[in-house]
Amino acid sequence: MLLSHDLEPGGASLRSPSAEIARSKFVYAFAEGDASDKMLLGGKGANLCAMTQIGLNVPPGFVITTAACLAYLEGKGLPEGLMADVRLHIAELERKTDKRFGDEANPLLVSVRSGSAMSMPGMMDTILNLGLNARTLQGLIRTTGNARFAYDAWRRFIQLFGKIVMGIADDAFDDAMAAFKRQHGAAQDVDLTADQLKALSEQFLEIYRKETGHSLPSDPYEQLQLAIEAVFRSWNGKRAVDYRRQFRITKEMANGTAVNVVAMVFGNMGEDSATGVGFTRNPATGENAIYGEYLTNAQGEDVVAGIRTPKPIAEMAREMPGLYRQLVELRDRLETHYKEIQDFEFTIEKGRLYCLQTRNGKMNARAMVITSVEMLEGGLISKERALMRIAPMLLEQLLVPTLDPAHRVKPLAQGLPASPGAASGRIVFDADTAEQRATLGEKVVLVREETKPEDIHGFFAAQAVLTSRGGKTSHAAVVARGMGKPCVSGCDAIRIDVRERCAEVGGTLLHEGDLITIDGTTGNVYPGQIPTVEAEFFPELATLLSWADEVARLGVLANADTPRDAARARQYGAIGIGLCRTERMFNDTQRLPIVQEMILADTVDARRAALDRLLPIQRADFKAIFKAMAGLPVTVRLLDPPMHEFLPTASQLEFEISHLRHLQRLTRSVAELPDTLRLLDPELPRDYVESLGKLQQSLVQYRATHRDDTLLTRREAMLKKVHLLSEVNPMLGHRGVRLGITYPEIYEMQIRAILEAAAECVQEGIQAHPEIMVPQVCDAAELKHVKALVDAAKADIEARYGVALNFKFGSMMEAVRACLRAASLAELAEFFSFGTNDLTQATFSFSREDAENKFLPQYITGGILPENPFEALDVEGVGRLMRLAVKEGRGARPDLVVGICGEHGGHPESIRFCHYAGLDYVSCSAPRVPIARLAAAQAKLREKEYAATVFV
Numbered sequence: 001m002l003l004s005h006d007l008e009p010g011g012a013s014l015r016s017p018s019a020e021i022a023r024s025k026f027v028y029a030f031a032e033g034d035a036s037d038k039m040l041l042g043g044k045g046a047n048l049c050a051m052t053q054i055g056l057n058v059p060p061g062f063v064i065t066t067a068a069c070l071a072y073l074e075g076k077g078l079p080e081g082l083m084a085d086v087r088l089h090i091a092e093l094e095r096k097t098d099k100r101f102g103d104e105a106n107p108l109l110v111s112v113r114s115g116s117a118m119s120m121p122g123m124m125d126t127i128l129n130l131g132l133n134a135r136t137l138q139g140l141i142r143t144t145g146n147a148r149f150a151y152d153a154w155r156r157f158i159q160l161f162g163k164i165v166m167g168i169a170d171d172a173f174d175d176a177m178a179a180f181k182r183q184h185g186a187a188q189d190v191d192l193t194a195d196q197l198k199a200l201s202e203q204f205l206e207i208y209r210k211e212t213g214h215s216l217p218s219d220p221y222e223q224l225q226l227a228i229e230a231v232f233r234s235w236n237g238k239r240a241v242d243y244r245r246q247f248r249i250t251k252e253m254a255n256g257t258a259v260n261v262v263a264m265v266f267g268n269m270g271e272d273s274a275t276g277v278g279f280t281r282n283p284a285t286g287e288n289a290i291y292g293e294y295l296t297n298a299q300g301e302d303v304v305a306g307i308r309t310p311k312p313i314a315e316m317a318r319e320m321p322g323l324y325r326q327l328v329e330l331r332d333r334l335e336t337h338y339k340e341i342q343d344f345e346f347t348i349e350k351g352r353l354y355c356l357q358t359r360n361g362k363m364n365a366r367a368m369v370i371t372s373v374e375m376l377e378g379g380l381i382s383k384e385r386a387l388m389r390i391a392p393m394l395l396e397q398l399l400v401p402t403l404d405p406a407h408r409v410k411p412l413a414q415g416l417p418a419s420p421g422a423a424s425g426r427i428v429f430d431a432d433t434a435e436q437r438a439t440l441g442e443k444v445v446l447v448r449e450e451t452k453p454e455d456i457h458g459f460f461a462a463q464a465v466l467t468s469r470g471g472k473t474s475h476a477a478v479v480a481r482g483m484g485k486p487c488v489s490g491c492d493a494i495r496i497d498v499r500e501r502c503a504e505v506g507g508t509l510l511h512e513g514d515l516i517t518i519d520g521t522t523g524n525v526y527p528g529q530i531p532t533v534e535a536e537f538f539p540e541l542a543t544l545l546s547w548a549d550e551v552a553r554l555g556v557l558a559n560a561d562t563p564r565d566a567a568r569a570r571q572y573g574a575i576g577i578g579l580c581r582t583e584r585m586f587n588d589t590q591r592l593p594i595v596q597e598m599i600l601a602d603t604v605d606a607r608r609a610a611l612d613r614l615l616p617i618q619r620a621d622f623k624a625i626f627k628a629m630a631g632l633p634v635t636v637r638l639l640d641p642p643m644h645e646f647l648p649t650a651s652q653l654e655f656e657i658s659h660l661r662h663l664q665r666l667t668r669s670v671a672e673l674p675d676t677l678r679l680l681d682p683e684l685p686r687d688y689v690e691s692l693g694k695l696q697q698s699l700v701q702y703r704a705t706h707r708d709d710t711l712l713t714r715r716e717a718m719l720k721k722v723h724l725l726s727e728v729n730p731m732l733g734h735r736g737v738r739l740g741i742t743y744p745e746i747y748e749m750q751i752r753a754i755l756e757a758a759a760e761c762v763q764e765g766i767q768a769h770p771e772i773m774v775p776q777v778c779d780a781a782e783l784k785h786v787k788a789l790v791d792a793a794k795a796d797i798e799a800r801y802g803v804a805l806n807f808k809f810g811s812m813m814e815a816v817r818a819c820l821r822a823a824s825l826a827e828l829a830e831f832f833s834f835g836t837n838d839l840t841q842a843t844f845s846f847s848r849e850d851a852e853n854k855f856l857p858q859y860i861t862g863g864i865l866p867e868n869p870f871e872a873l874d875v876e877g878v879g880r881l882m883r884l885a886v887k888e889g890r891g892a893r894p895d896l897v898v899g900i901c902g903e904h905g906g907h908p909e910s911i912r913f914c915h916y917a918g919l920d921y922v923s924c925s926a927p928r929v930p931i932a933r934l935a936a937a938q939a940k941l942r943e944k945e946y947a948a949t950v951f952v
C-alpha cells in the first residue's frame with residue numbers, strides 16, 4: 001500500500017534507510033496533487049487540488065497523504081523525512097502569502113484539516129489558526145490593526161489545540177466562556193471586546209496548563225507536528241471507528257486520513273468578512289438556486305456549530321451584492337467542473353471570496369431526482385449519468401410518510417425545516433437514552449439544544465431529531481439528512497432543561513417520554529402523535545423512471561395480493577404482478593371459518609362443500625385484480641403454506657378446551673344449587689325462591705341448546721387435526737404442490753377460480769392474462785399432475801363460457817432439486833419464477849428465523865459470510881443454481897420466461913445479478929418498484945463491469 005503510490009525519483013525510500021533512493025512522496029502542493037486520487041489525498045485534499053488547478057480562489061496549501069497516516073498509525077512515528085518535506089512546503093506557502101511561519105512581524109497561520117476518501121462529516125478533527133503564540137499574536141495585531149480579531153483567533157486556537165492534540169474536554173473552555181459572557185453582560189461571542197477576549201485567552205491558557213501540566217508549545221513547527229499527528233490519530237478515534245462501522249466504510253473505500261495544511265483566511269476581520277456554507281442547488285427541494293447560510297464576522301465552525309443563528313444566503317444578495325455575484329460565479333464554475341451538485345465552504349476576508357472545500361452535495365431523494373432531470377435538460381449531464389448518480393435505495397425516502405393533511409393539531413412551535421419527512425415518538429433528551437429506549441422497541445425523538453458528533457448513536461436510534469439551536473446546515477441537520485430522517489433545527493421557542501429532563505414551549509411543559517410529532521418538511525413541532533400518509537409520485541420521478549425503463553432490459557413486476565395492492569403497484573409503474581399469494585385472501589376474517597371448515601372436513605365431499613363456498617369468493621378476488629391490472633400479466637401462486645397455519649395453535653386450543661370443560665362443570669353445579677340449599681337449610685331458599693328459580697330455568701334452557709357441547713366438540717376436533725397436521729419441520733413439510741397432490745380438490749377450486757375470473761373478464765371485454773404458478777415443485781411429475789387439473793378446467797370453462805382463455809402455466813423455483821431438474825420442468829412450465837427466500841434457505845440449509853436470531857449476525861461480523869443472504873442474494877451459491885436453471889430451462893424451452901419473486905427482487909445489488917443471469921423480470925413489493933426500475937437500468941448500464949468483476 002505504502003509503496004504502491006506514486007514513487008517520485010529523488011526522494012528516500014521508507015524501507016531503505018538511505019536517503020539517496022526514491023521514497024514515497026508524502027506531501028503534495030494543491031497545485032500538483034492528482035485530483036482523481038481520493039484514496040491517497042482524501043476527498044477534501046483531492047478537491048482542494050482540483051479547485052486550485054481549475055483556477056478557483058483557494059488559499060495556498062498542501063496535502064499530507066493517507067499513506068503517511070497509515071505509516072504513522074503502524075506505530076513507527078511520522079515517516080522519515082516527512083517534517084522536512086512539510087518545511088519545504090511551508091516555505092512555498094510563505095512565498096505565496098508573503099507571510100512567515102512563526103514570524104512576529106507578519107505571521108503566517110495555517111489550518112490543519114483532516115479528510116479521508118469518504119466524507120465522514122464531523123468525525124475527525126481540524127485545528128485553525130495554528131502558528132500563533134505570544135509573539136506572533138502581537139504581529140497579527142500589528143499587521144491587521146485589529147486586536148479584537150487577533151485575540152479571538154488566539155482563544156480559538158488554544159481551545160482547538162487543547163481539545164484535539166491534548167484531549168481537553170470542550171466543557172472546560174465552554175464553561176469559562178459562558179461565565180465570562182455572563183460576567184460582562186455579553187449576549188453573544190461577538191459582543192466581547194478585545195480586552196475581554198485577551199483576558200479570556202489568559203484563562204484558556206491557564207486551563208491548558210492545569211489540564212496538561214505544561215504550557216502550550218510556542219514553536220509553530222512543534223505545534224504543526226503535534227497537530228498532524230493528532231489528526232492522523234483521530235482516524236482511529238472512537239467516533240470515527242463507530243461511524244465507519246455504521247456506514248460500512250471498508251478499507252477499500254477509505255483507509256486513513258490525509259492532512260491538509262492550508263494558509264488561514266479570516267472571516268472574522270469585521271463586517272466585510274464572513275464565513276458560510278453553500279449548496280449549488282437546494283438539497284431539500286432540488287430547486288436550481290444557490291442555497292446556504294453565512295455569518296458575517298465569524299470564523300470556521302461558527303455556522304455549523306449553531307453558536308449564532310446564521311443568515312440565509314439569499315440575504316447576501318442585498319447585504320453584499322458584489323460578493324454575492326462572486327459566489328454565483330463560484331457556483332457555476334463548480335457545477336461545470338464537477339457536473340454534480342456541490343456542497344462548499346467559503347470564507348470572505350475583507351471583501352475577497354475564498355473557497356475552502358467542496359464535495360458532492362448530499363441531497364434527499366426528491367432533490368436528487370429533480371436535479372438529475374434538470375441537469376440533463378440543462379445539458380450538464382448525460383442520460384446515463386442522470387440515472388447512475390442516484391443510488392436506487394435512496395428512492396425509498398420518496399415513500400417517507402408525511403403528516404395526514406386532515407389533521408387539525410396546532411403546532412407547539414416552528415423551527416427550521418432541516419430534513420423532510422414526518423415522524424412521531426417519545427421525547428428523549430440525550431443520545432444514550434435514545435439508544436436505550438429504542439433497543440426496548442420504543443420510537444423516540446431526540447430533542448437537544450444542538451447536537452455534536454458524539455451524539456451519532458442517538459441519531460441511529462431516533463425516528464427524528466429536534467434541536468433548539470443551529471441552522472439548516474447545523475450538525476443535526478446535515479446528519480439527519482444523510483440518514484433520511486426528519487429533522488427540525490433551530491426551534492428556539494423550545495427551552496430545554498436536560499438536567500430536569502423537561503422542555504418548555506409557550507407554557508407547555510414536555511417531559512421525557514411524552515409523545516411528540518415533528519415535520520421536517522415544514523419545521524413544525526406538534527404535541528402527541530399525528531397519523532402519517534404515504535408520498536405521491538411527482539412528475540420528475542415519473543420522467544426519470546421512464547428513462548430507466550427505456551434503458552433497462554429487466555421488467556419490473558410487483559408482488560401484490562389484493563386489488564388495492566395491485567392498483568398501487570401499477571401506479572408505481574409495475575408492468576404486471578409477479579406474485580399473488582392466494583393464502584392472504586384466505587386469512588380474511590370472514591373467510592377463515594370456511595377455510596377451517598375445509599381443513600377439518602373428514603370426507604372429500606365435506607371438503608368440496610366448503611370449497612364450493614370459497615370458489616365464488618376467490619373468483620371475485622381474482623377478477624378484481626385482473627381488472628386493476630387491465631391486460632398486464634398476473635401471476636397467481638396456488639396454495640403454498642402448510643394447512644395448520646390456518647388453524648389456531650395447539651396451546652390456544654387446549655386453553656379454550658379446558659375453559660369450556662370448566663364452564664360445563666360450573667353450569668351443572670349451579671343448576672343443582674337450589675336443591676342442595678333446600679337440603680341443607682330449608683329456611684334459606686324461601687327468601688330467594690324467585691331468583692333461584694329463574695336461574696335454574698335459564699340454565700336448563702342454556703343446556704338444552706348444547707352450545708357448550710358444540711363449541712367443545714369443534715375445538716376438540718380442531719385440536720385433533722392440529723396434532724395430526726403438526727410437523728417436525730413445517731418448512732420442509734406438507735405444503736405447496738404436495739398439498740395440491742394430496743388434496744387435488746383444493747387446487748382444482750383455485751384453478752377454476754382463476755380461469756373463471758379470466759373468462760368473465762373476457763366476456764366483459766377486459767383483457768386478463770393470468771399465469772398459474774405452482775409452488776415448491778421439485779420434480780416434473782408434480783407439475784404434470786397439476787397441469788392435468790389445469791387442462792381439464794380449461795376445456796370445461798372454455799366450453800361453458802364460450803371464450804378462448806389466454807394464460808400461462810409455470811413453476812416456482814425454490815427447491816434445490818427444481819434447479820437441478822430445470823430442463824425437465826421446462827418441458828411443462830412456460831415460465832420459472834425463483835422464490836429466492838426459500839431457495840436461499842434450502843441452499844444454505846438455514847431456516848431463516850433461526851439463522852437471523854441465532855448465528856447469522858456472528859457469521860457476518862466474523863466475516864464468514866459477507867452479508868445476510870436473505871437480504872442480498874448469494875450470487876456465488878444460490879446465484880449459481882439460478883444460472884444453471886436458466887441455462888438448462890432455456891435449453892429445453894428457448895422462450896422460457898424467467899423471473900424472481902423473492903424479497904431479493906427489490907434489492908439493487910441482487911437485481912444487478914438477475915440482469916447478469918439473463919432473467920426477464922424481477923418482482924418486488926409495490927413500494928420497492930421505483931427502486932427496482934432504477935436498479936434495473938443501472939444493471940444494464942453497468943453490465944460489462946459486472947461480468948468482469950464477479951464471474952470469470
Ligand code: ADP
Pocket residue numbers: 059110111112113114121122123124125126128262263264265266267299300301345346347356357
Ligand atoms: P470539517 O471537515 O469538519 O468541515 P474543515 O477542515 O473543513 O472541517 O474545517 C472546519 C472549518 O474551518 C470549516 O468551516 C472550514 O471552512 C474552516 N477552515 C478550514 N481551514 C481554513 C482556513 N485555512 N482558513 C479559514 N477557514 C478555514
Ligand code: MG
Pocket residue numbers: 345357
Ligand atoms: Mg469542512
Ligand code: MG
Pocket residue numbers: 640775814835837838
Ligand atoms: Mg416460498
